[in-house]
Amino acid sequence: MLIKNSLKNLCCIFLLLTFAAQVMAQTKPAPIMIQEQGSFAIGGKVLTNAEGKSFHGDHAYVYYQVPVKPHKYPLIFVHGIGQFSKTWETTPDGREGFQNIFLRRHFSVYLADQPRRGDAGRSTVADTIKPEFTEEYWFNRFRIGEWPNFYKGVQFKNDQETLNQFFRQMTPDTGPTDYEVYTDAYAALAEKTGPAILITHSMGGPVGWQTLLKTSKIKGIVSYEPGGLFPFPQGERPEETKTKTRMAEATEISMSKFMAYTKLPIVMYYGDNIPTVPGNNPHQNDWLFRLNLAREWAAMVNKHGGNATVVHLPEIGIYGNTHFPFSDVNNLQIADLLSDFLKKNKLD
Amino acid sequence: MLIKNSLKNLCCIFLLLTFAAQVMAQTKPAPIMIQEQGSFAIGGKVLTNAEGKSFHGDHAYVYYQVPVKPHKYPLIFVHGIGQFSKTWETTPDGREGFQNIFLRRHFSVYLADQPRRGDAGRSTVADTIKPEFTEEYWFNRFRIGEWPNFYKGVQFKNDQETLNQFFRQMTPDTGPTDYEVYTDAYAALAEKTGPAILITHSMGGPVGWQTLLKTSKIKGIVSYEPGGLFPFPQGERPEETKTKTRMAEATEISMSKFMAYTKLPIVMYYGDNIPTVPGNNPHQNDWLFRLNLAREWAAMVNKHGGNATVVHLPEIGIYGNTHFPFSDVNNLQIADLLSDFLKKNKLD
Numbered sequence: 193m194l195i196k197n198s199l200k201n202l203c204c205i206f207l208l209l210t211f212a213a214q215v216m217a218q219t220k221p222a223p224i225m226i227q228e229q230g231s232f233a234i235g236g237k238v239l240t241n242a243e244g245k246s247f248h249g250d251h252a253y254v255y256y257q258v259p260v261k262p263h264k265y266p267l268i269f270v271h272g273i274g275q276f277s278k279t280w281e282t283t284p285d286g287r288e289g290f291q292n293i294f295l296r297r298h299f300s301v302y303l304a305d306q307p308r309r310g311d312a313g314r315s316t317v318a319d320t321i322k323p324e325f326t327e328e329y330w331f332n333r334f335r336i337g338e339w340p341n342f343y344k345g346v347q348f349k350n351d352q353e354t355l356n357q358f359f360r361q362m363t364p365d366t367g368p369t370d371y372e373v374y375t376d377a378y379a380a381l382a383e384k385t386g387p388a389i390l391i392t393h394s395m396g397g398p399v400g401w402q403t404l405l406k407t408s409k410i411k412g413i414v415s416y417e418p419g420g421l422f423p424f425p426q427g428e429r430p431e432e433t434k435t436k437t438r439m440a441e442a443t444e445i446s447m448s449k450f451m452a453y454t455k456l457p458i459v460m461y462y463g464d465n466i467p468t469v470p471g472n473n474p475h476q477n478d479w480l481f482r483l484n485l486a487r488e489w490a491a492m493v494n495k496h497g498g499n500a501t502v503v504h505l506p507e508i509g510i511y512g513n514t515h516f517p518f519s520d521v522n523n524l525q526i527a528d529l530l531s532d533f534l535k536k537n538k539l540d
Numbered sequence: 541m542l543i544k545n546s547l548k549n550l551c552c553i554f555l556l557l558t559f560a561a562q563v564m565a566q567t568k569p570a571p572i573m574i575q576e577q578g579s580f581a582i583g584g585k586v587l588t589n590a591e592g593k594s595f596h597g598d599h600a601y602v603y604y605q606v607p608v609k610p611h612k613y614p615l616i617f618v619h620g621i622g623q624f625s626k627t628w629e630t631t632p633d634g635r636e637g638f639q640n641i642f643l644r645r646h647f648s649v650y651l652a653d654q655p656r657r658g659d660a661g662r663s664t665v666a667d668t669i670k671p672e673f674t675e676e677y678w679f680n681r682f683r684i685g686e687w688p689n690f691y692k693g694v695q696f697k698n699d700q701e702t703l704n705q706f707f708r709q710m711t712p713d714t715g716p717t718d719y720e721v722y723t724d725a726y727a728a729l730a731e732k733t734g735p736a737i738l739i740t741h742s743m744g745g746p747v748g749w750q751t752l753l754k755t756s757k758i759k760g761i762v763s764y765e766p767g768g769l770f771p772f773p774q775g776e777r778p779e780e781t782k783t784k785t786r787m788a789e790a791t792e793i794s795m796s797k798f799m800a801y802t803k804l805p806i807v808m809y810y811g812d813n814i815p816t817v818p819g820n821n822p823h824q825n826d827w828l829f830r831l832n833l834a835r836e837w838a839a840m841v842n843k844h845g846g847n848a849t850v851v852h853l854p855e856i857g858i859y860g861n862t863h864f865p866f867s868d869v870n871n872l873q874i875a876d877l878l879s880d881f882l883k884k885n886k887l888d
Contacts, residue, residue, distance in 0.1 A: 223573040223608050229640065230630035233708035245673035248707040253626070255603075260571050276659050278601070282578035292577065311624050311658040313711035315669065321714050322666035325593035359596040360581035363661035366669050366712060 221288075224295050229257040235380035236307065239316055249314035250307045250367075252377035257291075258300040263540050265389050265411055266300035268381060270403075272394025274330070274362040276310030277303035279393060283519040284358040285349035290391070290518045293527045299540075302385060306374045306399070308367035315367025327359050333475045334515035335465045343465050347512040347520035371421075374399050379406035387411050389539055391530075394419055394515065397460075398443075404452055405445075412539045414530055415460045417515050419482045422489040425450040430488050432481070441485055454498030457537040460486050461503045461529070463513030463520075479515075499537075503529070569636075572643050577605040583728035584655065587664055597662035598655045598715075600725035605639075606648040611888050613737050613759055614648035616729060618751075620742025622678070622710040624658030625651035627741060631867040632706040633697035638739070638866045641875045647888075650733060654722045654747070656715035663715025675707050681823045682863035683813045691813050695860040695868035719769075722747050727754035735759050737887055739878075742767055742863065745808075746791075752800055753793075760887045762878055763808045765863050767830045770837040773798040778836050780829070789833055802846030805885040808834050809851045809877070811861030811868075827863075847885075851877070 236251030255277060258266075269290070271279040280290045280303055291301050308315040328339040336358075337343045342350045378399060382388055389412045392400035397418020404410050420440055424430070425447045433442035462483045470477040483504060490500035505513050510525060517526045534540040584599030603625060606614075617638070619627040628638045628651055639649050656663040676687040684706075685691045690698045726747060730736055737760045740748035745766020752758050768788055772778070773795045781790035810831045818825045831852060838848035853861050858873060865874045882888040 220575075223575050224577070225571040225573055227568070227571050229572070230634075230636070231626055232630060232634075233705055236708065239671060239673075241673045243673070246675050246707075247671040247673050248675065248704060249671060251708050253708075255629070278579055278659065281603070282580060286578075286580070288578070305659065310661060311626065311653065311711055313658060313661070313669070313714070314671075314708065315712075316671055318668065318670035320666065320668045321661075321663065323587060323595040323597060323662075323664055325587075325589045325591070325595050327594050327596065356596060357581055359594070360584065360599050360601075360662065363601075363659055364663075364714060366661070366714065 222296075224292065225260040226295075227258045227260045227262070229255075231255045233312070234304075234384060235377035236314075237316055247314075247316065249316040250373050250377070251312055251314070252307055252374075252381060253305045253310070253312040254302055254381060256300065256302045257295055259295050259298050261298055262300045263298055265387055265539055266302055266385050267294055268302045268378070268385065268388045268390050269304065270378060270390060270392040270396035270399050271304070271306065271309075272392075272396045274364070275393070276305045276361075276363050278361040279516070280391075280518065283523065284361065285351075285354040285521070286357075287523070289523065290527065293524065294530075297527075297531060300385075302381065302388070304378065304381060306396075307377050308365050308370070308373065310363050312377075313366040317367045317370075319365065319367045321364045321366065324364075330359075330362070331355075332473075333478075335463065335475065335479065336514050338473065343512070345512040346465070346514060347517075347522050348514050349521060371399065371402055375402040375406055378403040382407040382409035385409070389414065389534065392416070392418060393518070398422075401453070404456075405449055410456065412456050412534070412537060413458045414533060415458070416517055417462050417479070417482070418460055418486065419478075422485055423450065423453070424489065424492060428492065430485065433485065438481065441481065442489075450492075451496060453493045453500065454496045456499070457533070457539065458490070458493065458498070458500040459503060459533050460490070460501070461505060461517055461526070462486070463515060463517050464506050464511050465514075466504070570644075572640065573608040574643075575606045575608045575610070577603075579603045581660070582652075582732060583725035584662075585664055595662075595664065597664040598721050598725070599660055599662070600655055600722075600729060601653045601658070601660040602650055602729060604648065604650045605643055607643050607646050609646055610648045611646055613735055613887055614650055614733050615642055616650045616726070616733065616736045616738050617652065618726060618738060618740040618744035618747050619652070619654065619657075620740075620744045622712070623741070624653045624709075624711050626709040627864070628739075628866065631871065632709065633699075633702040633869070634705075635871070637871065638875060641872065642878075645875075645879060648733075650729065650736070652726065652729060654744075655725050656713050656718070656721065658711050660725075661714040663713075665715045665718075667713065667715045669712045669714065672712075678707075678710070679703075680821075681826075683811065683823065683827065684862050686821065691860070693860040694813070694862060695865075695870050696862050697869060719747065719750055723750040723754055726751040730755040730757040733757070737762065737882065740764070740766060741866070746770075749801070752804075753797055758804065760804050760882070760885060761806045762881060763806070764865055765810050765827070765830070766808055766834065767826075770833055771798065771801070772837065772840060776840065778833065781833065786829065789829065790837075798840075799844060801841045801848065802844045804847070805881070805887065806838070806841065806846070806848040807851060807881050808838065808849070809853060809865055809874070810834070811863060811865050812854050812859050813862075814852070 398421035493500040746769035841848040
């Protein structure tokens with residue numbers, strides 16, 4: 193009887209402990225095991241003045257983490273306009289971004305601040321910075337809504353602190369825009385890491401396309417809402433990019449250079465609230481233009497034997513994404529698409 | 541015979557494996573187990589223009605890591621002039637900095653970029669940035685040597701890539717110097733983390749002294765080569781800080797405010813190549829002035845019941861340190877001093 197009761201008590205304690213462990217597992221994610229982490233400057237120039245004094249600038253600043261048992265290829269993250277590494281870190285609403293999500297999936301992550309941005313602020317060319325009252329513009333441009341209203345069903349948490357964090361994740365350029373400078377640094381980074389996957393966003397899209405031409409180390413490109421400077425073969429720039437206002441949306445390169453894009457898997461994702469025909473919202477119209485251009489470019493790449501795909505998320509039943517799908521409320525779902533892409537193309 | 545040989549072979553394999561494991565253990569440090577990591581903006585202001593449009597700026601940007609089983613108090617790192625979080629990350633010669641060293645010792649680390657610096661670049665006040673050819677100046681000022689010569693026995697690796705990384709770990713201000721702005725952000729950070737230890741460097745020294753007056757959450761201050769604005773009680777500014785050139789080395793605050801410095805343990809470390817009497821090197825002379833002033837200030841704090849210590853490293857037999865002891869070649873030894881200080885004062 194005594195033994196029976198003791199056993200019963202032990203069983204109760206065991207069940208309680210199991211329950212407690214389950215509750216803890218739900219509230220506290222597993223630790224991330226980091227084999228190595230650190231930071232470095234990469235690339236850049238050295239100026240020397242008349243007195244022989246030096247100035248080191250135009251490098252990228254890179255923070256990296258290597259988990260235990262990493263996959264073969266690290267992920268190099270390329271942020272977009274006005275952004276820095278924060279794009280890929282904690283989301284504006286305080287959840288884990290792609291940095292942590294892909295560390296947990298055992299990918300090494302390299303988070304860069306491009307030259308003349310954020311921690312890579314030493315620009316070799318002077319510039320002036322002043323507060324720009326453009327937050328409403330970016331709210332609209334990044335398709336969170338039409339200021340001050342959020343889009344219905346948008347995958348962006350509608351509260352003040354989330355917006356506060358979102359606006360503060362921008363940081364000004366400390367020098368003039370220069371794609372040669374940016375891509376020199378990213379190419380140097382790929383040469384340092386060895387074979388890698390490039391994950392780009394927005395204006396980081398064209399940075400990625402141009403970086404590919406400067407290094408043989410990029411094995412795949414995943415681009416979220418790339419915009420600007422789609423590289424078409426000489427003479428094959430689409431008609432609609434020949435107007436003055438759309439000229440910067442495409443560029444032309446030699447066919448031999450263009451062939452580089454046919455040698456690796458490429459996927460481009462676009463979010464929601466992009467209409468099917470132009471309407472009254474100029475931002476939505478711009479994204480429609482870019483989505484269509486991305487499709488034309490992918491078709492051109494594939495016509496020459498490549499493997500480029502455009503995924504318009506609503507077409508596969510994923511709704512409400514902004515210009516930042518990887519940090520939206522459903523970013524785990526977006527991460528799963530990336531994991532599937534890497535697996536399918538034997539890049540994991 | 542067959543069995544004997546097999547056993548012998550097994551023994552050989554076992555010894556080889558043991559040896560291989562030892563070699564690996566030497567070359568590959570243990571993984572760091574991170575319970576939580578992420579980033580956020582903290583503090584700052586919101587400007588609104590005549591059209592009602594907003595600008596969020598003057599926050600600090602903070603990257604944090606919490607190891608499994610962390611000590612009670614996190615470490616908040618406050619960088620110095622021209623620097624950003626990199627100060628505490630990988631050293632210029634590519635070894636682990638205080639970020640990793642103290643994660644391995646189970647402290648949570650909060651690495652900030654102060655407002656108007658690095659990733660916290662959104663300044664509410666306009667500014668112009670241009671390349672400053674001051675690298676030789678900083679080489680001398682930071683007591684690595686007298687350009688282009690390194691000090692004999694300096695704890696700084698004498699090679700080009702180390703210097704390259706060192707120069708590139710600076711990034712320009714994106715707005716005017718404003719201690720109120722800096723300390724508002726660091727105080728907001730301490731309020732967010734809860735009770736914490738402040739680890740400051742150089743110009744971060746006075747940032748730390750002033751932050752303490754804005755929050756009750758700081759439980760200890762460790763300052764590496766603090767310089768400028770030592771806060772003396774009203775009317776007790778030392779005579780030698782009354783000249784125009786030395787005015788900014790001290791400041792005066794009410795006695796009631798001053799008493800805050802007597803309520804927590806404080807330690808200040810200074811490195812090598814600081815003479816005992818002024819000589820021909822103006823940088824060395826400045827550091828001698830600051831070292832002496834730090835001693836006067838510590839004496840004042842202690843006279844009023846405090847617990848402040850100045851450690852001039854060569855006096856305890858540690859030689860060759862620059863202005864950056866925590867990233868110098870002997871930074872593990874410097875870290876041990878910090879660990880001892882925390883232990884002795886029950887702050888770990």
